[in-house]
Amino acid sequence: MEDELTCPVCLELYADPLLLPCSHSICKKCLQDILDNRSKSGKEGLTCPSCRKPHPVSRSKVGKLPRNLALENIVFRYQEIQSQNITKKSNSLDLSLDFSSASNTSQCTSPLSPEPNSDVFNMDDISELCGLCDENSRKKVSWHCEQCCVTYCETCLENFHPKRGPLAHHKLQRPVKDELSGKQAFCTDHPVEVATIFCDKCQLLGCHLCVCEGVGKHSQHKILSLxxxxxxxxxxxxxxxxxxxxxxxxxxxxxxxxxxxxxxxxxxxxxxxxxxxxxxxxxxxxxxxxxxxxxxxxxxxxxxxxxxxxxxxxxxxxxxxxxxxxxxxxxxxxxxxxxxxxxxxxxxxxxxxxxxxxxxxxxxxxxxxxxxxxxxxxxxxxxxxxxxxxxxxxxxxxxSCIKNMFVDETEQCQSIIPVITSTASPGKDGPKVLNKCLTTWGFNSSSFTAEALTFNAMWSVTVEKNASQLGDLKNGYIFGVGISFDKLPLKEQVGMNNVSHGIVCTGGNLVYAHNGKFEQLMPLDGLPLSVTMYCTIDQSEGVLLAYTITDASWGDTLHGKKKLVDQLSRMEVYPVFTVSQRVKMQFPTYV
Incomplete structure (x- = not known):
């Protein structure tokens, strides 16, 4: 059993074992040492030394881990049994020694001091003599070993039962009469009588006199054997x-x-x-x-x-x-x-x-x-x-705090699905649009230009991963959604020229892009992600472009507005979209 009771860290028997979430155990001191060392190295958590499973355990949470009481008791019993086995072997060798020679040697040693937690009893009524002393000079018993069930005088204790090695864990006590007479219990009401019965009603030990009719106070009570x-x-x-x-x-x-x-x-x-x-x-x-x-x-x-x-x-x-x-x-x-x-x-x-x-x-x-x-x-x-x-x-x-600038865009803008001219097949004339799903062909990005707006409009698009393509969403230009004051060529990306504005994903971040310049908005937490654009074209001072970024977990996460005055001379405003091979865009099936 010793392998099963050994800590995988210190390779010693478990001491104060704690139970990890993976059901393996570890010494409390070993766990604290590991966490301290990982903390100094700037690391967090713990990897189980038995199964290598990571756990989010910190120094402050060590006290919350449950103690493995069953394992702790087994280790204690195991040590006790091992100690008894060693003691039996040691006693069989000690009895064959020359007692007179041992007695002479003991004159050079000092008596063994009792442990601080050893029970000390009154020795006035103890008259038994040590059985290990020489017959001519037997001394009075001073100590009793619970594991060995042997009594010793001070000299014989040091000679034949030194508190070292395997005997160090034995419990020594001052002997009392109960230990020498078989630990008999006596009746509380009749101290000279040995207790042989138990009163179930009073929950007390008693003797035969306690149940005598008219004499014992436990008569007529339910009596049990010991x-x-x-x-x-x-x-x-x-x-x-x-x-x-x-x-x-x-x-x-x-x-x-x-x-x-x-x-x-x-x-x-x-x-x-x-x-x-x-x-x-x-x-x-x-x-x-x-x-x-x-x-x-x-x-x-x-x-x-x-x-x-x-x-x-x-x-x-x-x-x-x-x-x-x-x-x-x-x-x-x-x-x-x-x-x-x-x-x-x-x-x-x-x-x-x-x-x-x-x-x-x-x-x-x-x-x-x-x-x-x-x-x-x-x-x-x-x-x-x-x-x-x-x-x-x-x-x-x-x-609502800024009434002069912020109005409800849904009241000003009509919800639409942008109309994008489809082609029969991918080629020089542009990419194919199928079921309102925008995807690119090959390994290059493709831009889509919808029909020009003739009124204030809003539209939404959901960006998802393209399952048929592999790629890192943290690198490169991934997608763009916005408007343009001129039709974009197939390979021209949204926000990378002076005629288009939009929300662009690049380098793992969402940015507002125009003429190749980026304004940081927020990190890309993940896909799918929805982008809603609001375009108010009846502004005398320019075009008002608003946007809302929405994710599945938090809902509407970010909202902003831009007043576009750099293209006042242009009359046409087009919704535009750019997709790479790593993503696809989908419009809602109905508005």
Whole structure:
């Protein structure tokens, strides 16, 4: 078994083993050392040393990992058995030694000092003499080894049982009469009588006098034999311990889930703040600085919403931590009752079991309330929805702040699907348009020019990955959507000349492009992505071009407007589109 009980890091028997999410165990000290070293190297997380599976474990979360109590107990029992086996072999060799020679040698050594936690008893009534001393100079017994079941005087203890090597883990105690007489228990009411029965009603040990009619106070009570009472009492303690272990598992799972939700909300809140900042910068550059205070108010409300739910979650986590502490104390009490080697010791302490059970039941009742709160927190998704919707709300409220500039484009613009002339097949005259899906041919980008606008219009296009083509979305010119004041040639890209404006994806970022110059908008989080263009052509001072970028997760993520005055002399405005071999554009099936 030693290989199974050995830590894969320190190659020693497990000490304070913790259970990783992959069900493998590791010493607590080894885990802390690994995390410290990875932190110094600028790395995060942990790779399981057994299965190499990565886990998001940090130094602060080590205390949240569950202890592998079963493995810890097995290691302890294994060490105890190994120690007993070594001691038996050692004693068989010690008994063959010349005691007189050993006694002479012992004059040069000092008696072994007791361990700080060794139990020390009154020696006034102990008259037994050491059996290992020379017959002519036997000394009084001073120590008793629980593992060896042998008593020693001070000299023989140092000679035949040194606290070194395999004997270092043996527990030494001052001997008492109970140890020398077989650890018999005596009746509490009749101290001279050996306890031979157990009163099930009073939960007390007793003797034959206790059940005598008219004499013993346990007469007419239900009486059990010591063996039966021991089995029954042990079953009660084991049952209580098992219930506590199940409760600890439940609380631990709840705490872990709430911690995950807390982390998700923190990350979601961070993303929302980043997207609001992007929208804020767009509105500021397009309009005025009047949105600065509005941004502050929106972020403040968002933080309050986040803080409120996080306060509830953290309060519940703290409540669970307190319950875990209470349960661990109760489990420790059960463990102490079960770990006593003396068979009658558990019965002697039987009166302590009922209060222990009552405390366990009280914790169980408290767990029911905790479970209800946990379910309410898990079912309440309003905060997450509010955080996601905050980006859209910010855009909407920002528009209302600037009435002189921001109007509802949908009221001014009619929704259309741009009409693009199709060709019979790809060739010199242009690419083929099929089912309102724009794709290129070969490995070059292709541009599409729709029919000229004759009224204020808006149109949307969804950009998706082209499954038939492989390529990196982070490199090169990927796609462009916008308008042009002249028809674009097939190989001319949107935003790369002085007649076209548009939203362009290049180098993994979305930018506003005109005449080959880029204005950073936002990073490309991924595809699919929708772009809606609003074009108001009846402006006396120029063309008003607005755009909205939408993703599936957050909805409307970014909105902006541009007043185009550089092409006043041109009368025609064309919707234009550029696609590379890595993407395809699709129009809605209906408007």
């Amino acid at each position: 063996d039966t009472a021991l089995v029954q009492t042990k079953e009660m303690v084991v049952g209580t311990k098992k219930k506590l272990e199940n409760m600890v598992t439940t609380i631990t799972d709840q705490s872990n889930k709430m911690s995950d939700v807390t982390d998700d909300i923190e990350a979601m809140h961070l993303q929302a703040c980043q997207k609001i900042d992007l929208q804020y910068q767009r509105v500021i550059e397009d309009i005025t600085s009047n949105l600065r205070q509005h941004r502050h108010e929106m972020l403040h409300k968002l933080s309050e919403s986040k803080s409120k739910i996080l306060a509830k979650l953290r309060t519940q986590i703290e409540e669970n931590r307190q319950q875990l502490k209470t349960m661990e104390n109760l489990m420790e009490s059960c463990k102490k009752l079960l770990d006593d080697d003396h068979s009658n010791s558990l019965l002697i302490q039987a009166g302590e079991i009922q209060p222990l059970i009552q405390k366990q039941e009280a914790v169980y009742d408290r767990l029911h309330t905790t479970k209800q709160v946990f379910q309410e927190l898990m079912s309440d998704k309003s905060t997450q929805q509010d955080i996601k919707q905050s980006v859209v709300k910010f855009k909407s409220s920002a528009m």
